[in-house]
């Protein structure tokens with residue numbers, strides 16, 4: 001094998017004349033059409049001087065052409081570097097300075113701002129919009145297709161920056177084998193076949209949409225309904241033609257909020273997958289009531305791809321993320337020791353999925369990746385007596401009040417059960433006596449009002465006093481990033497002066 005990822009996922013498309021992607025407007029792209037897009041993008045990147053190991057940074061709207069740049073970059077032995085479309089020019093400056101890409105491809109509307117930054121750091125700027133038009137699309141035409149560059153399984157294929165909620169983003173280097181081994185494990189576990197039609201509404205700058213969804217679909221030889229983003233109407237339209245949906249929890253809550261979402265629409269569906277943020281047990285139950293399907297929740301992250309999954313055949317348990325994937329080991333550690341079943345500790349994982357380190361941050365790599373291959377995920381969790389992993393939260397979100405540890409999820413689960421509470425976020429805020437004090441941010445159910453004192457009173461006698469919030473506030477919605485994760489660092493910032 002010369003280029004493991006390309007040879008496995010993309011090369012087989014060259015003579016596939018059957019549909020690969022169905023687009024929002026009803027048009028179809030065959031495997032061979034998509035392969036031609038890859039060839040053109042390879043020629044374009046070569047024309048721009050891309051050589052093996054160069055970074056190709058891409059901040060563009062989701063489109064088949066954008067996906068073809070991923071494949072083309074890998075084919076040239078270079079490193080694909082997708083960036084969230086929400087990043088501002090200031091944020092982009094950090095990524096460009098840190099990664100020093102050869103090429104930056106951006107949306108035409110950001111051309112002026114990013115052009116200055118790109119040239120400052122020696123990168124060539126190109127444009128591409130969501131319809132596939134832009135300066136980049138005009139390159140490569142008439143050039144012969146460059147050769148596929150040979151790579152080793154451990155060579156880096158992509159750098160994905162972590163979302164950086166607690167500090168500067170770090171570039172996770174993912175090898176061909178990191179990506180391929182995970183795609184193989186998931187394809188097998190989730191029983192993907194060429195008959196599958198994946199409803200793809202996730203962004204392709206994040207591990208979930210780019211690797212979990214796309215790589216698994218490509219590996220299985222199935223088709224994708226490739227939507228530019230998440231839109232309830234589009235999903236309702238396309239669900240009857242789909243067999244699998246991969247989403248973040250907000251996909252499911254938004255679908256459930258719509259009365260047009262009925263079991264008839266999902267007659268062809270065989271699997272709904274959720275991840276990237278915790279799925280409320282209430283959503284899991286409501287979804288089952290409405291559709292007869294149990295959402296399969298899995299757990300992963302930028303640095304490791306997917307680590308655990310609820311079973312395909314067995315019991316899919318709400319509030320858990322299931323078992324380690326085949327070939328992946330998982331342990332829960334507290335004060336340097338593996339804890340007993342049921343006890344909370346830091347989750348560590350080891351396996352072919354674990355990344356190669358942070359781009360040009362050897363100290364950060366050394367802090368989080370042991371030399372023997374165990375990666376400290378930064379998540380806290382516990383494994384129950386049946387072996388299911390429960391995520392308790394990010395270690396950095398743990399609240400330590402008066403010397404006691406408080407796991408926010410334990411308090412949030414109780415608050416969420418209080419009358420008229422839709423959801424909640426529990427955080428620790430600086431407090432003159434306790435160091436940190438527990439604070440709750442509450443969101444009422446639609447059309448309902450909340451009385452903070454009444455909600456907090458429901459916790460009396462349910463949990464120890466030190467875990468009960470010392471104060472709470474009611475807001476319309478929790479701040480979330482594009483993957484649906486609640487931004488607790490932002491909440492801590494906003495309310496930091498509350499107890500001072």
Ligand code: AMP
Pocket residue numbers: 162163207274275276277278279297298299300301302303321377378379391393394483
């Ligand atoms: P990212 O690197 O952006 O994919 O974020 C990874 C983080 O998302 C993990 O470290 C977890 O904190 C969180 N996460 C991912 N999947 C789940 C899940 N199913 N339940 C709870 N948290 C999750």
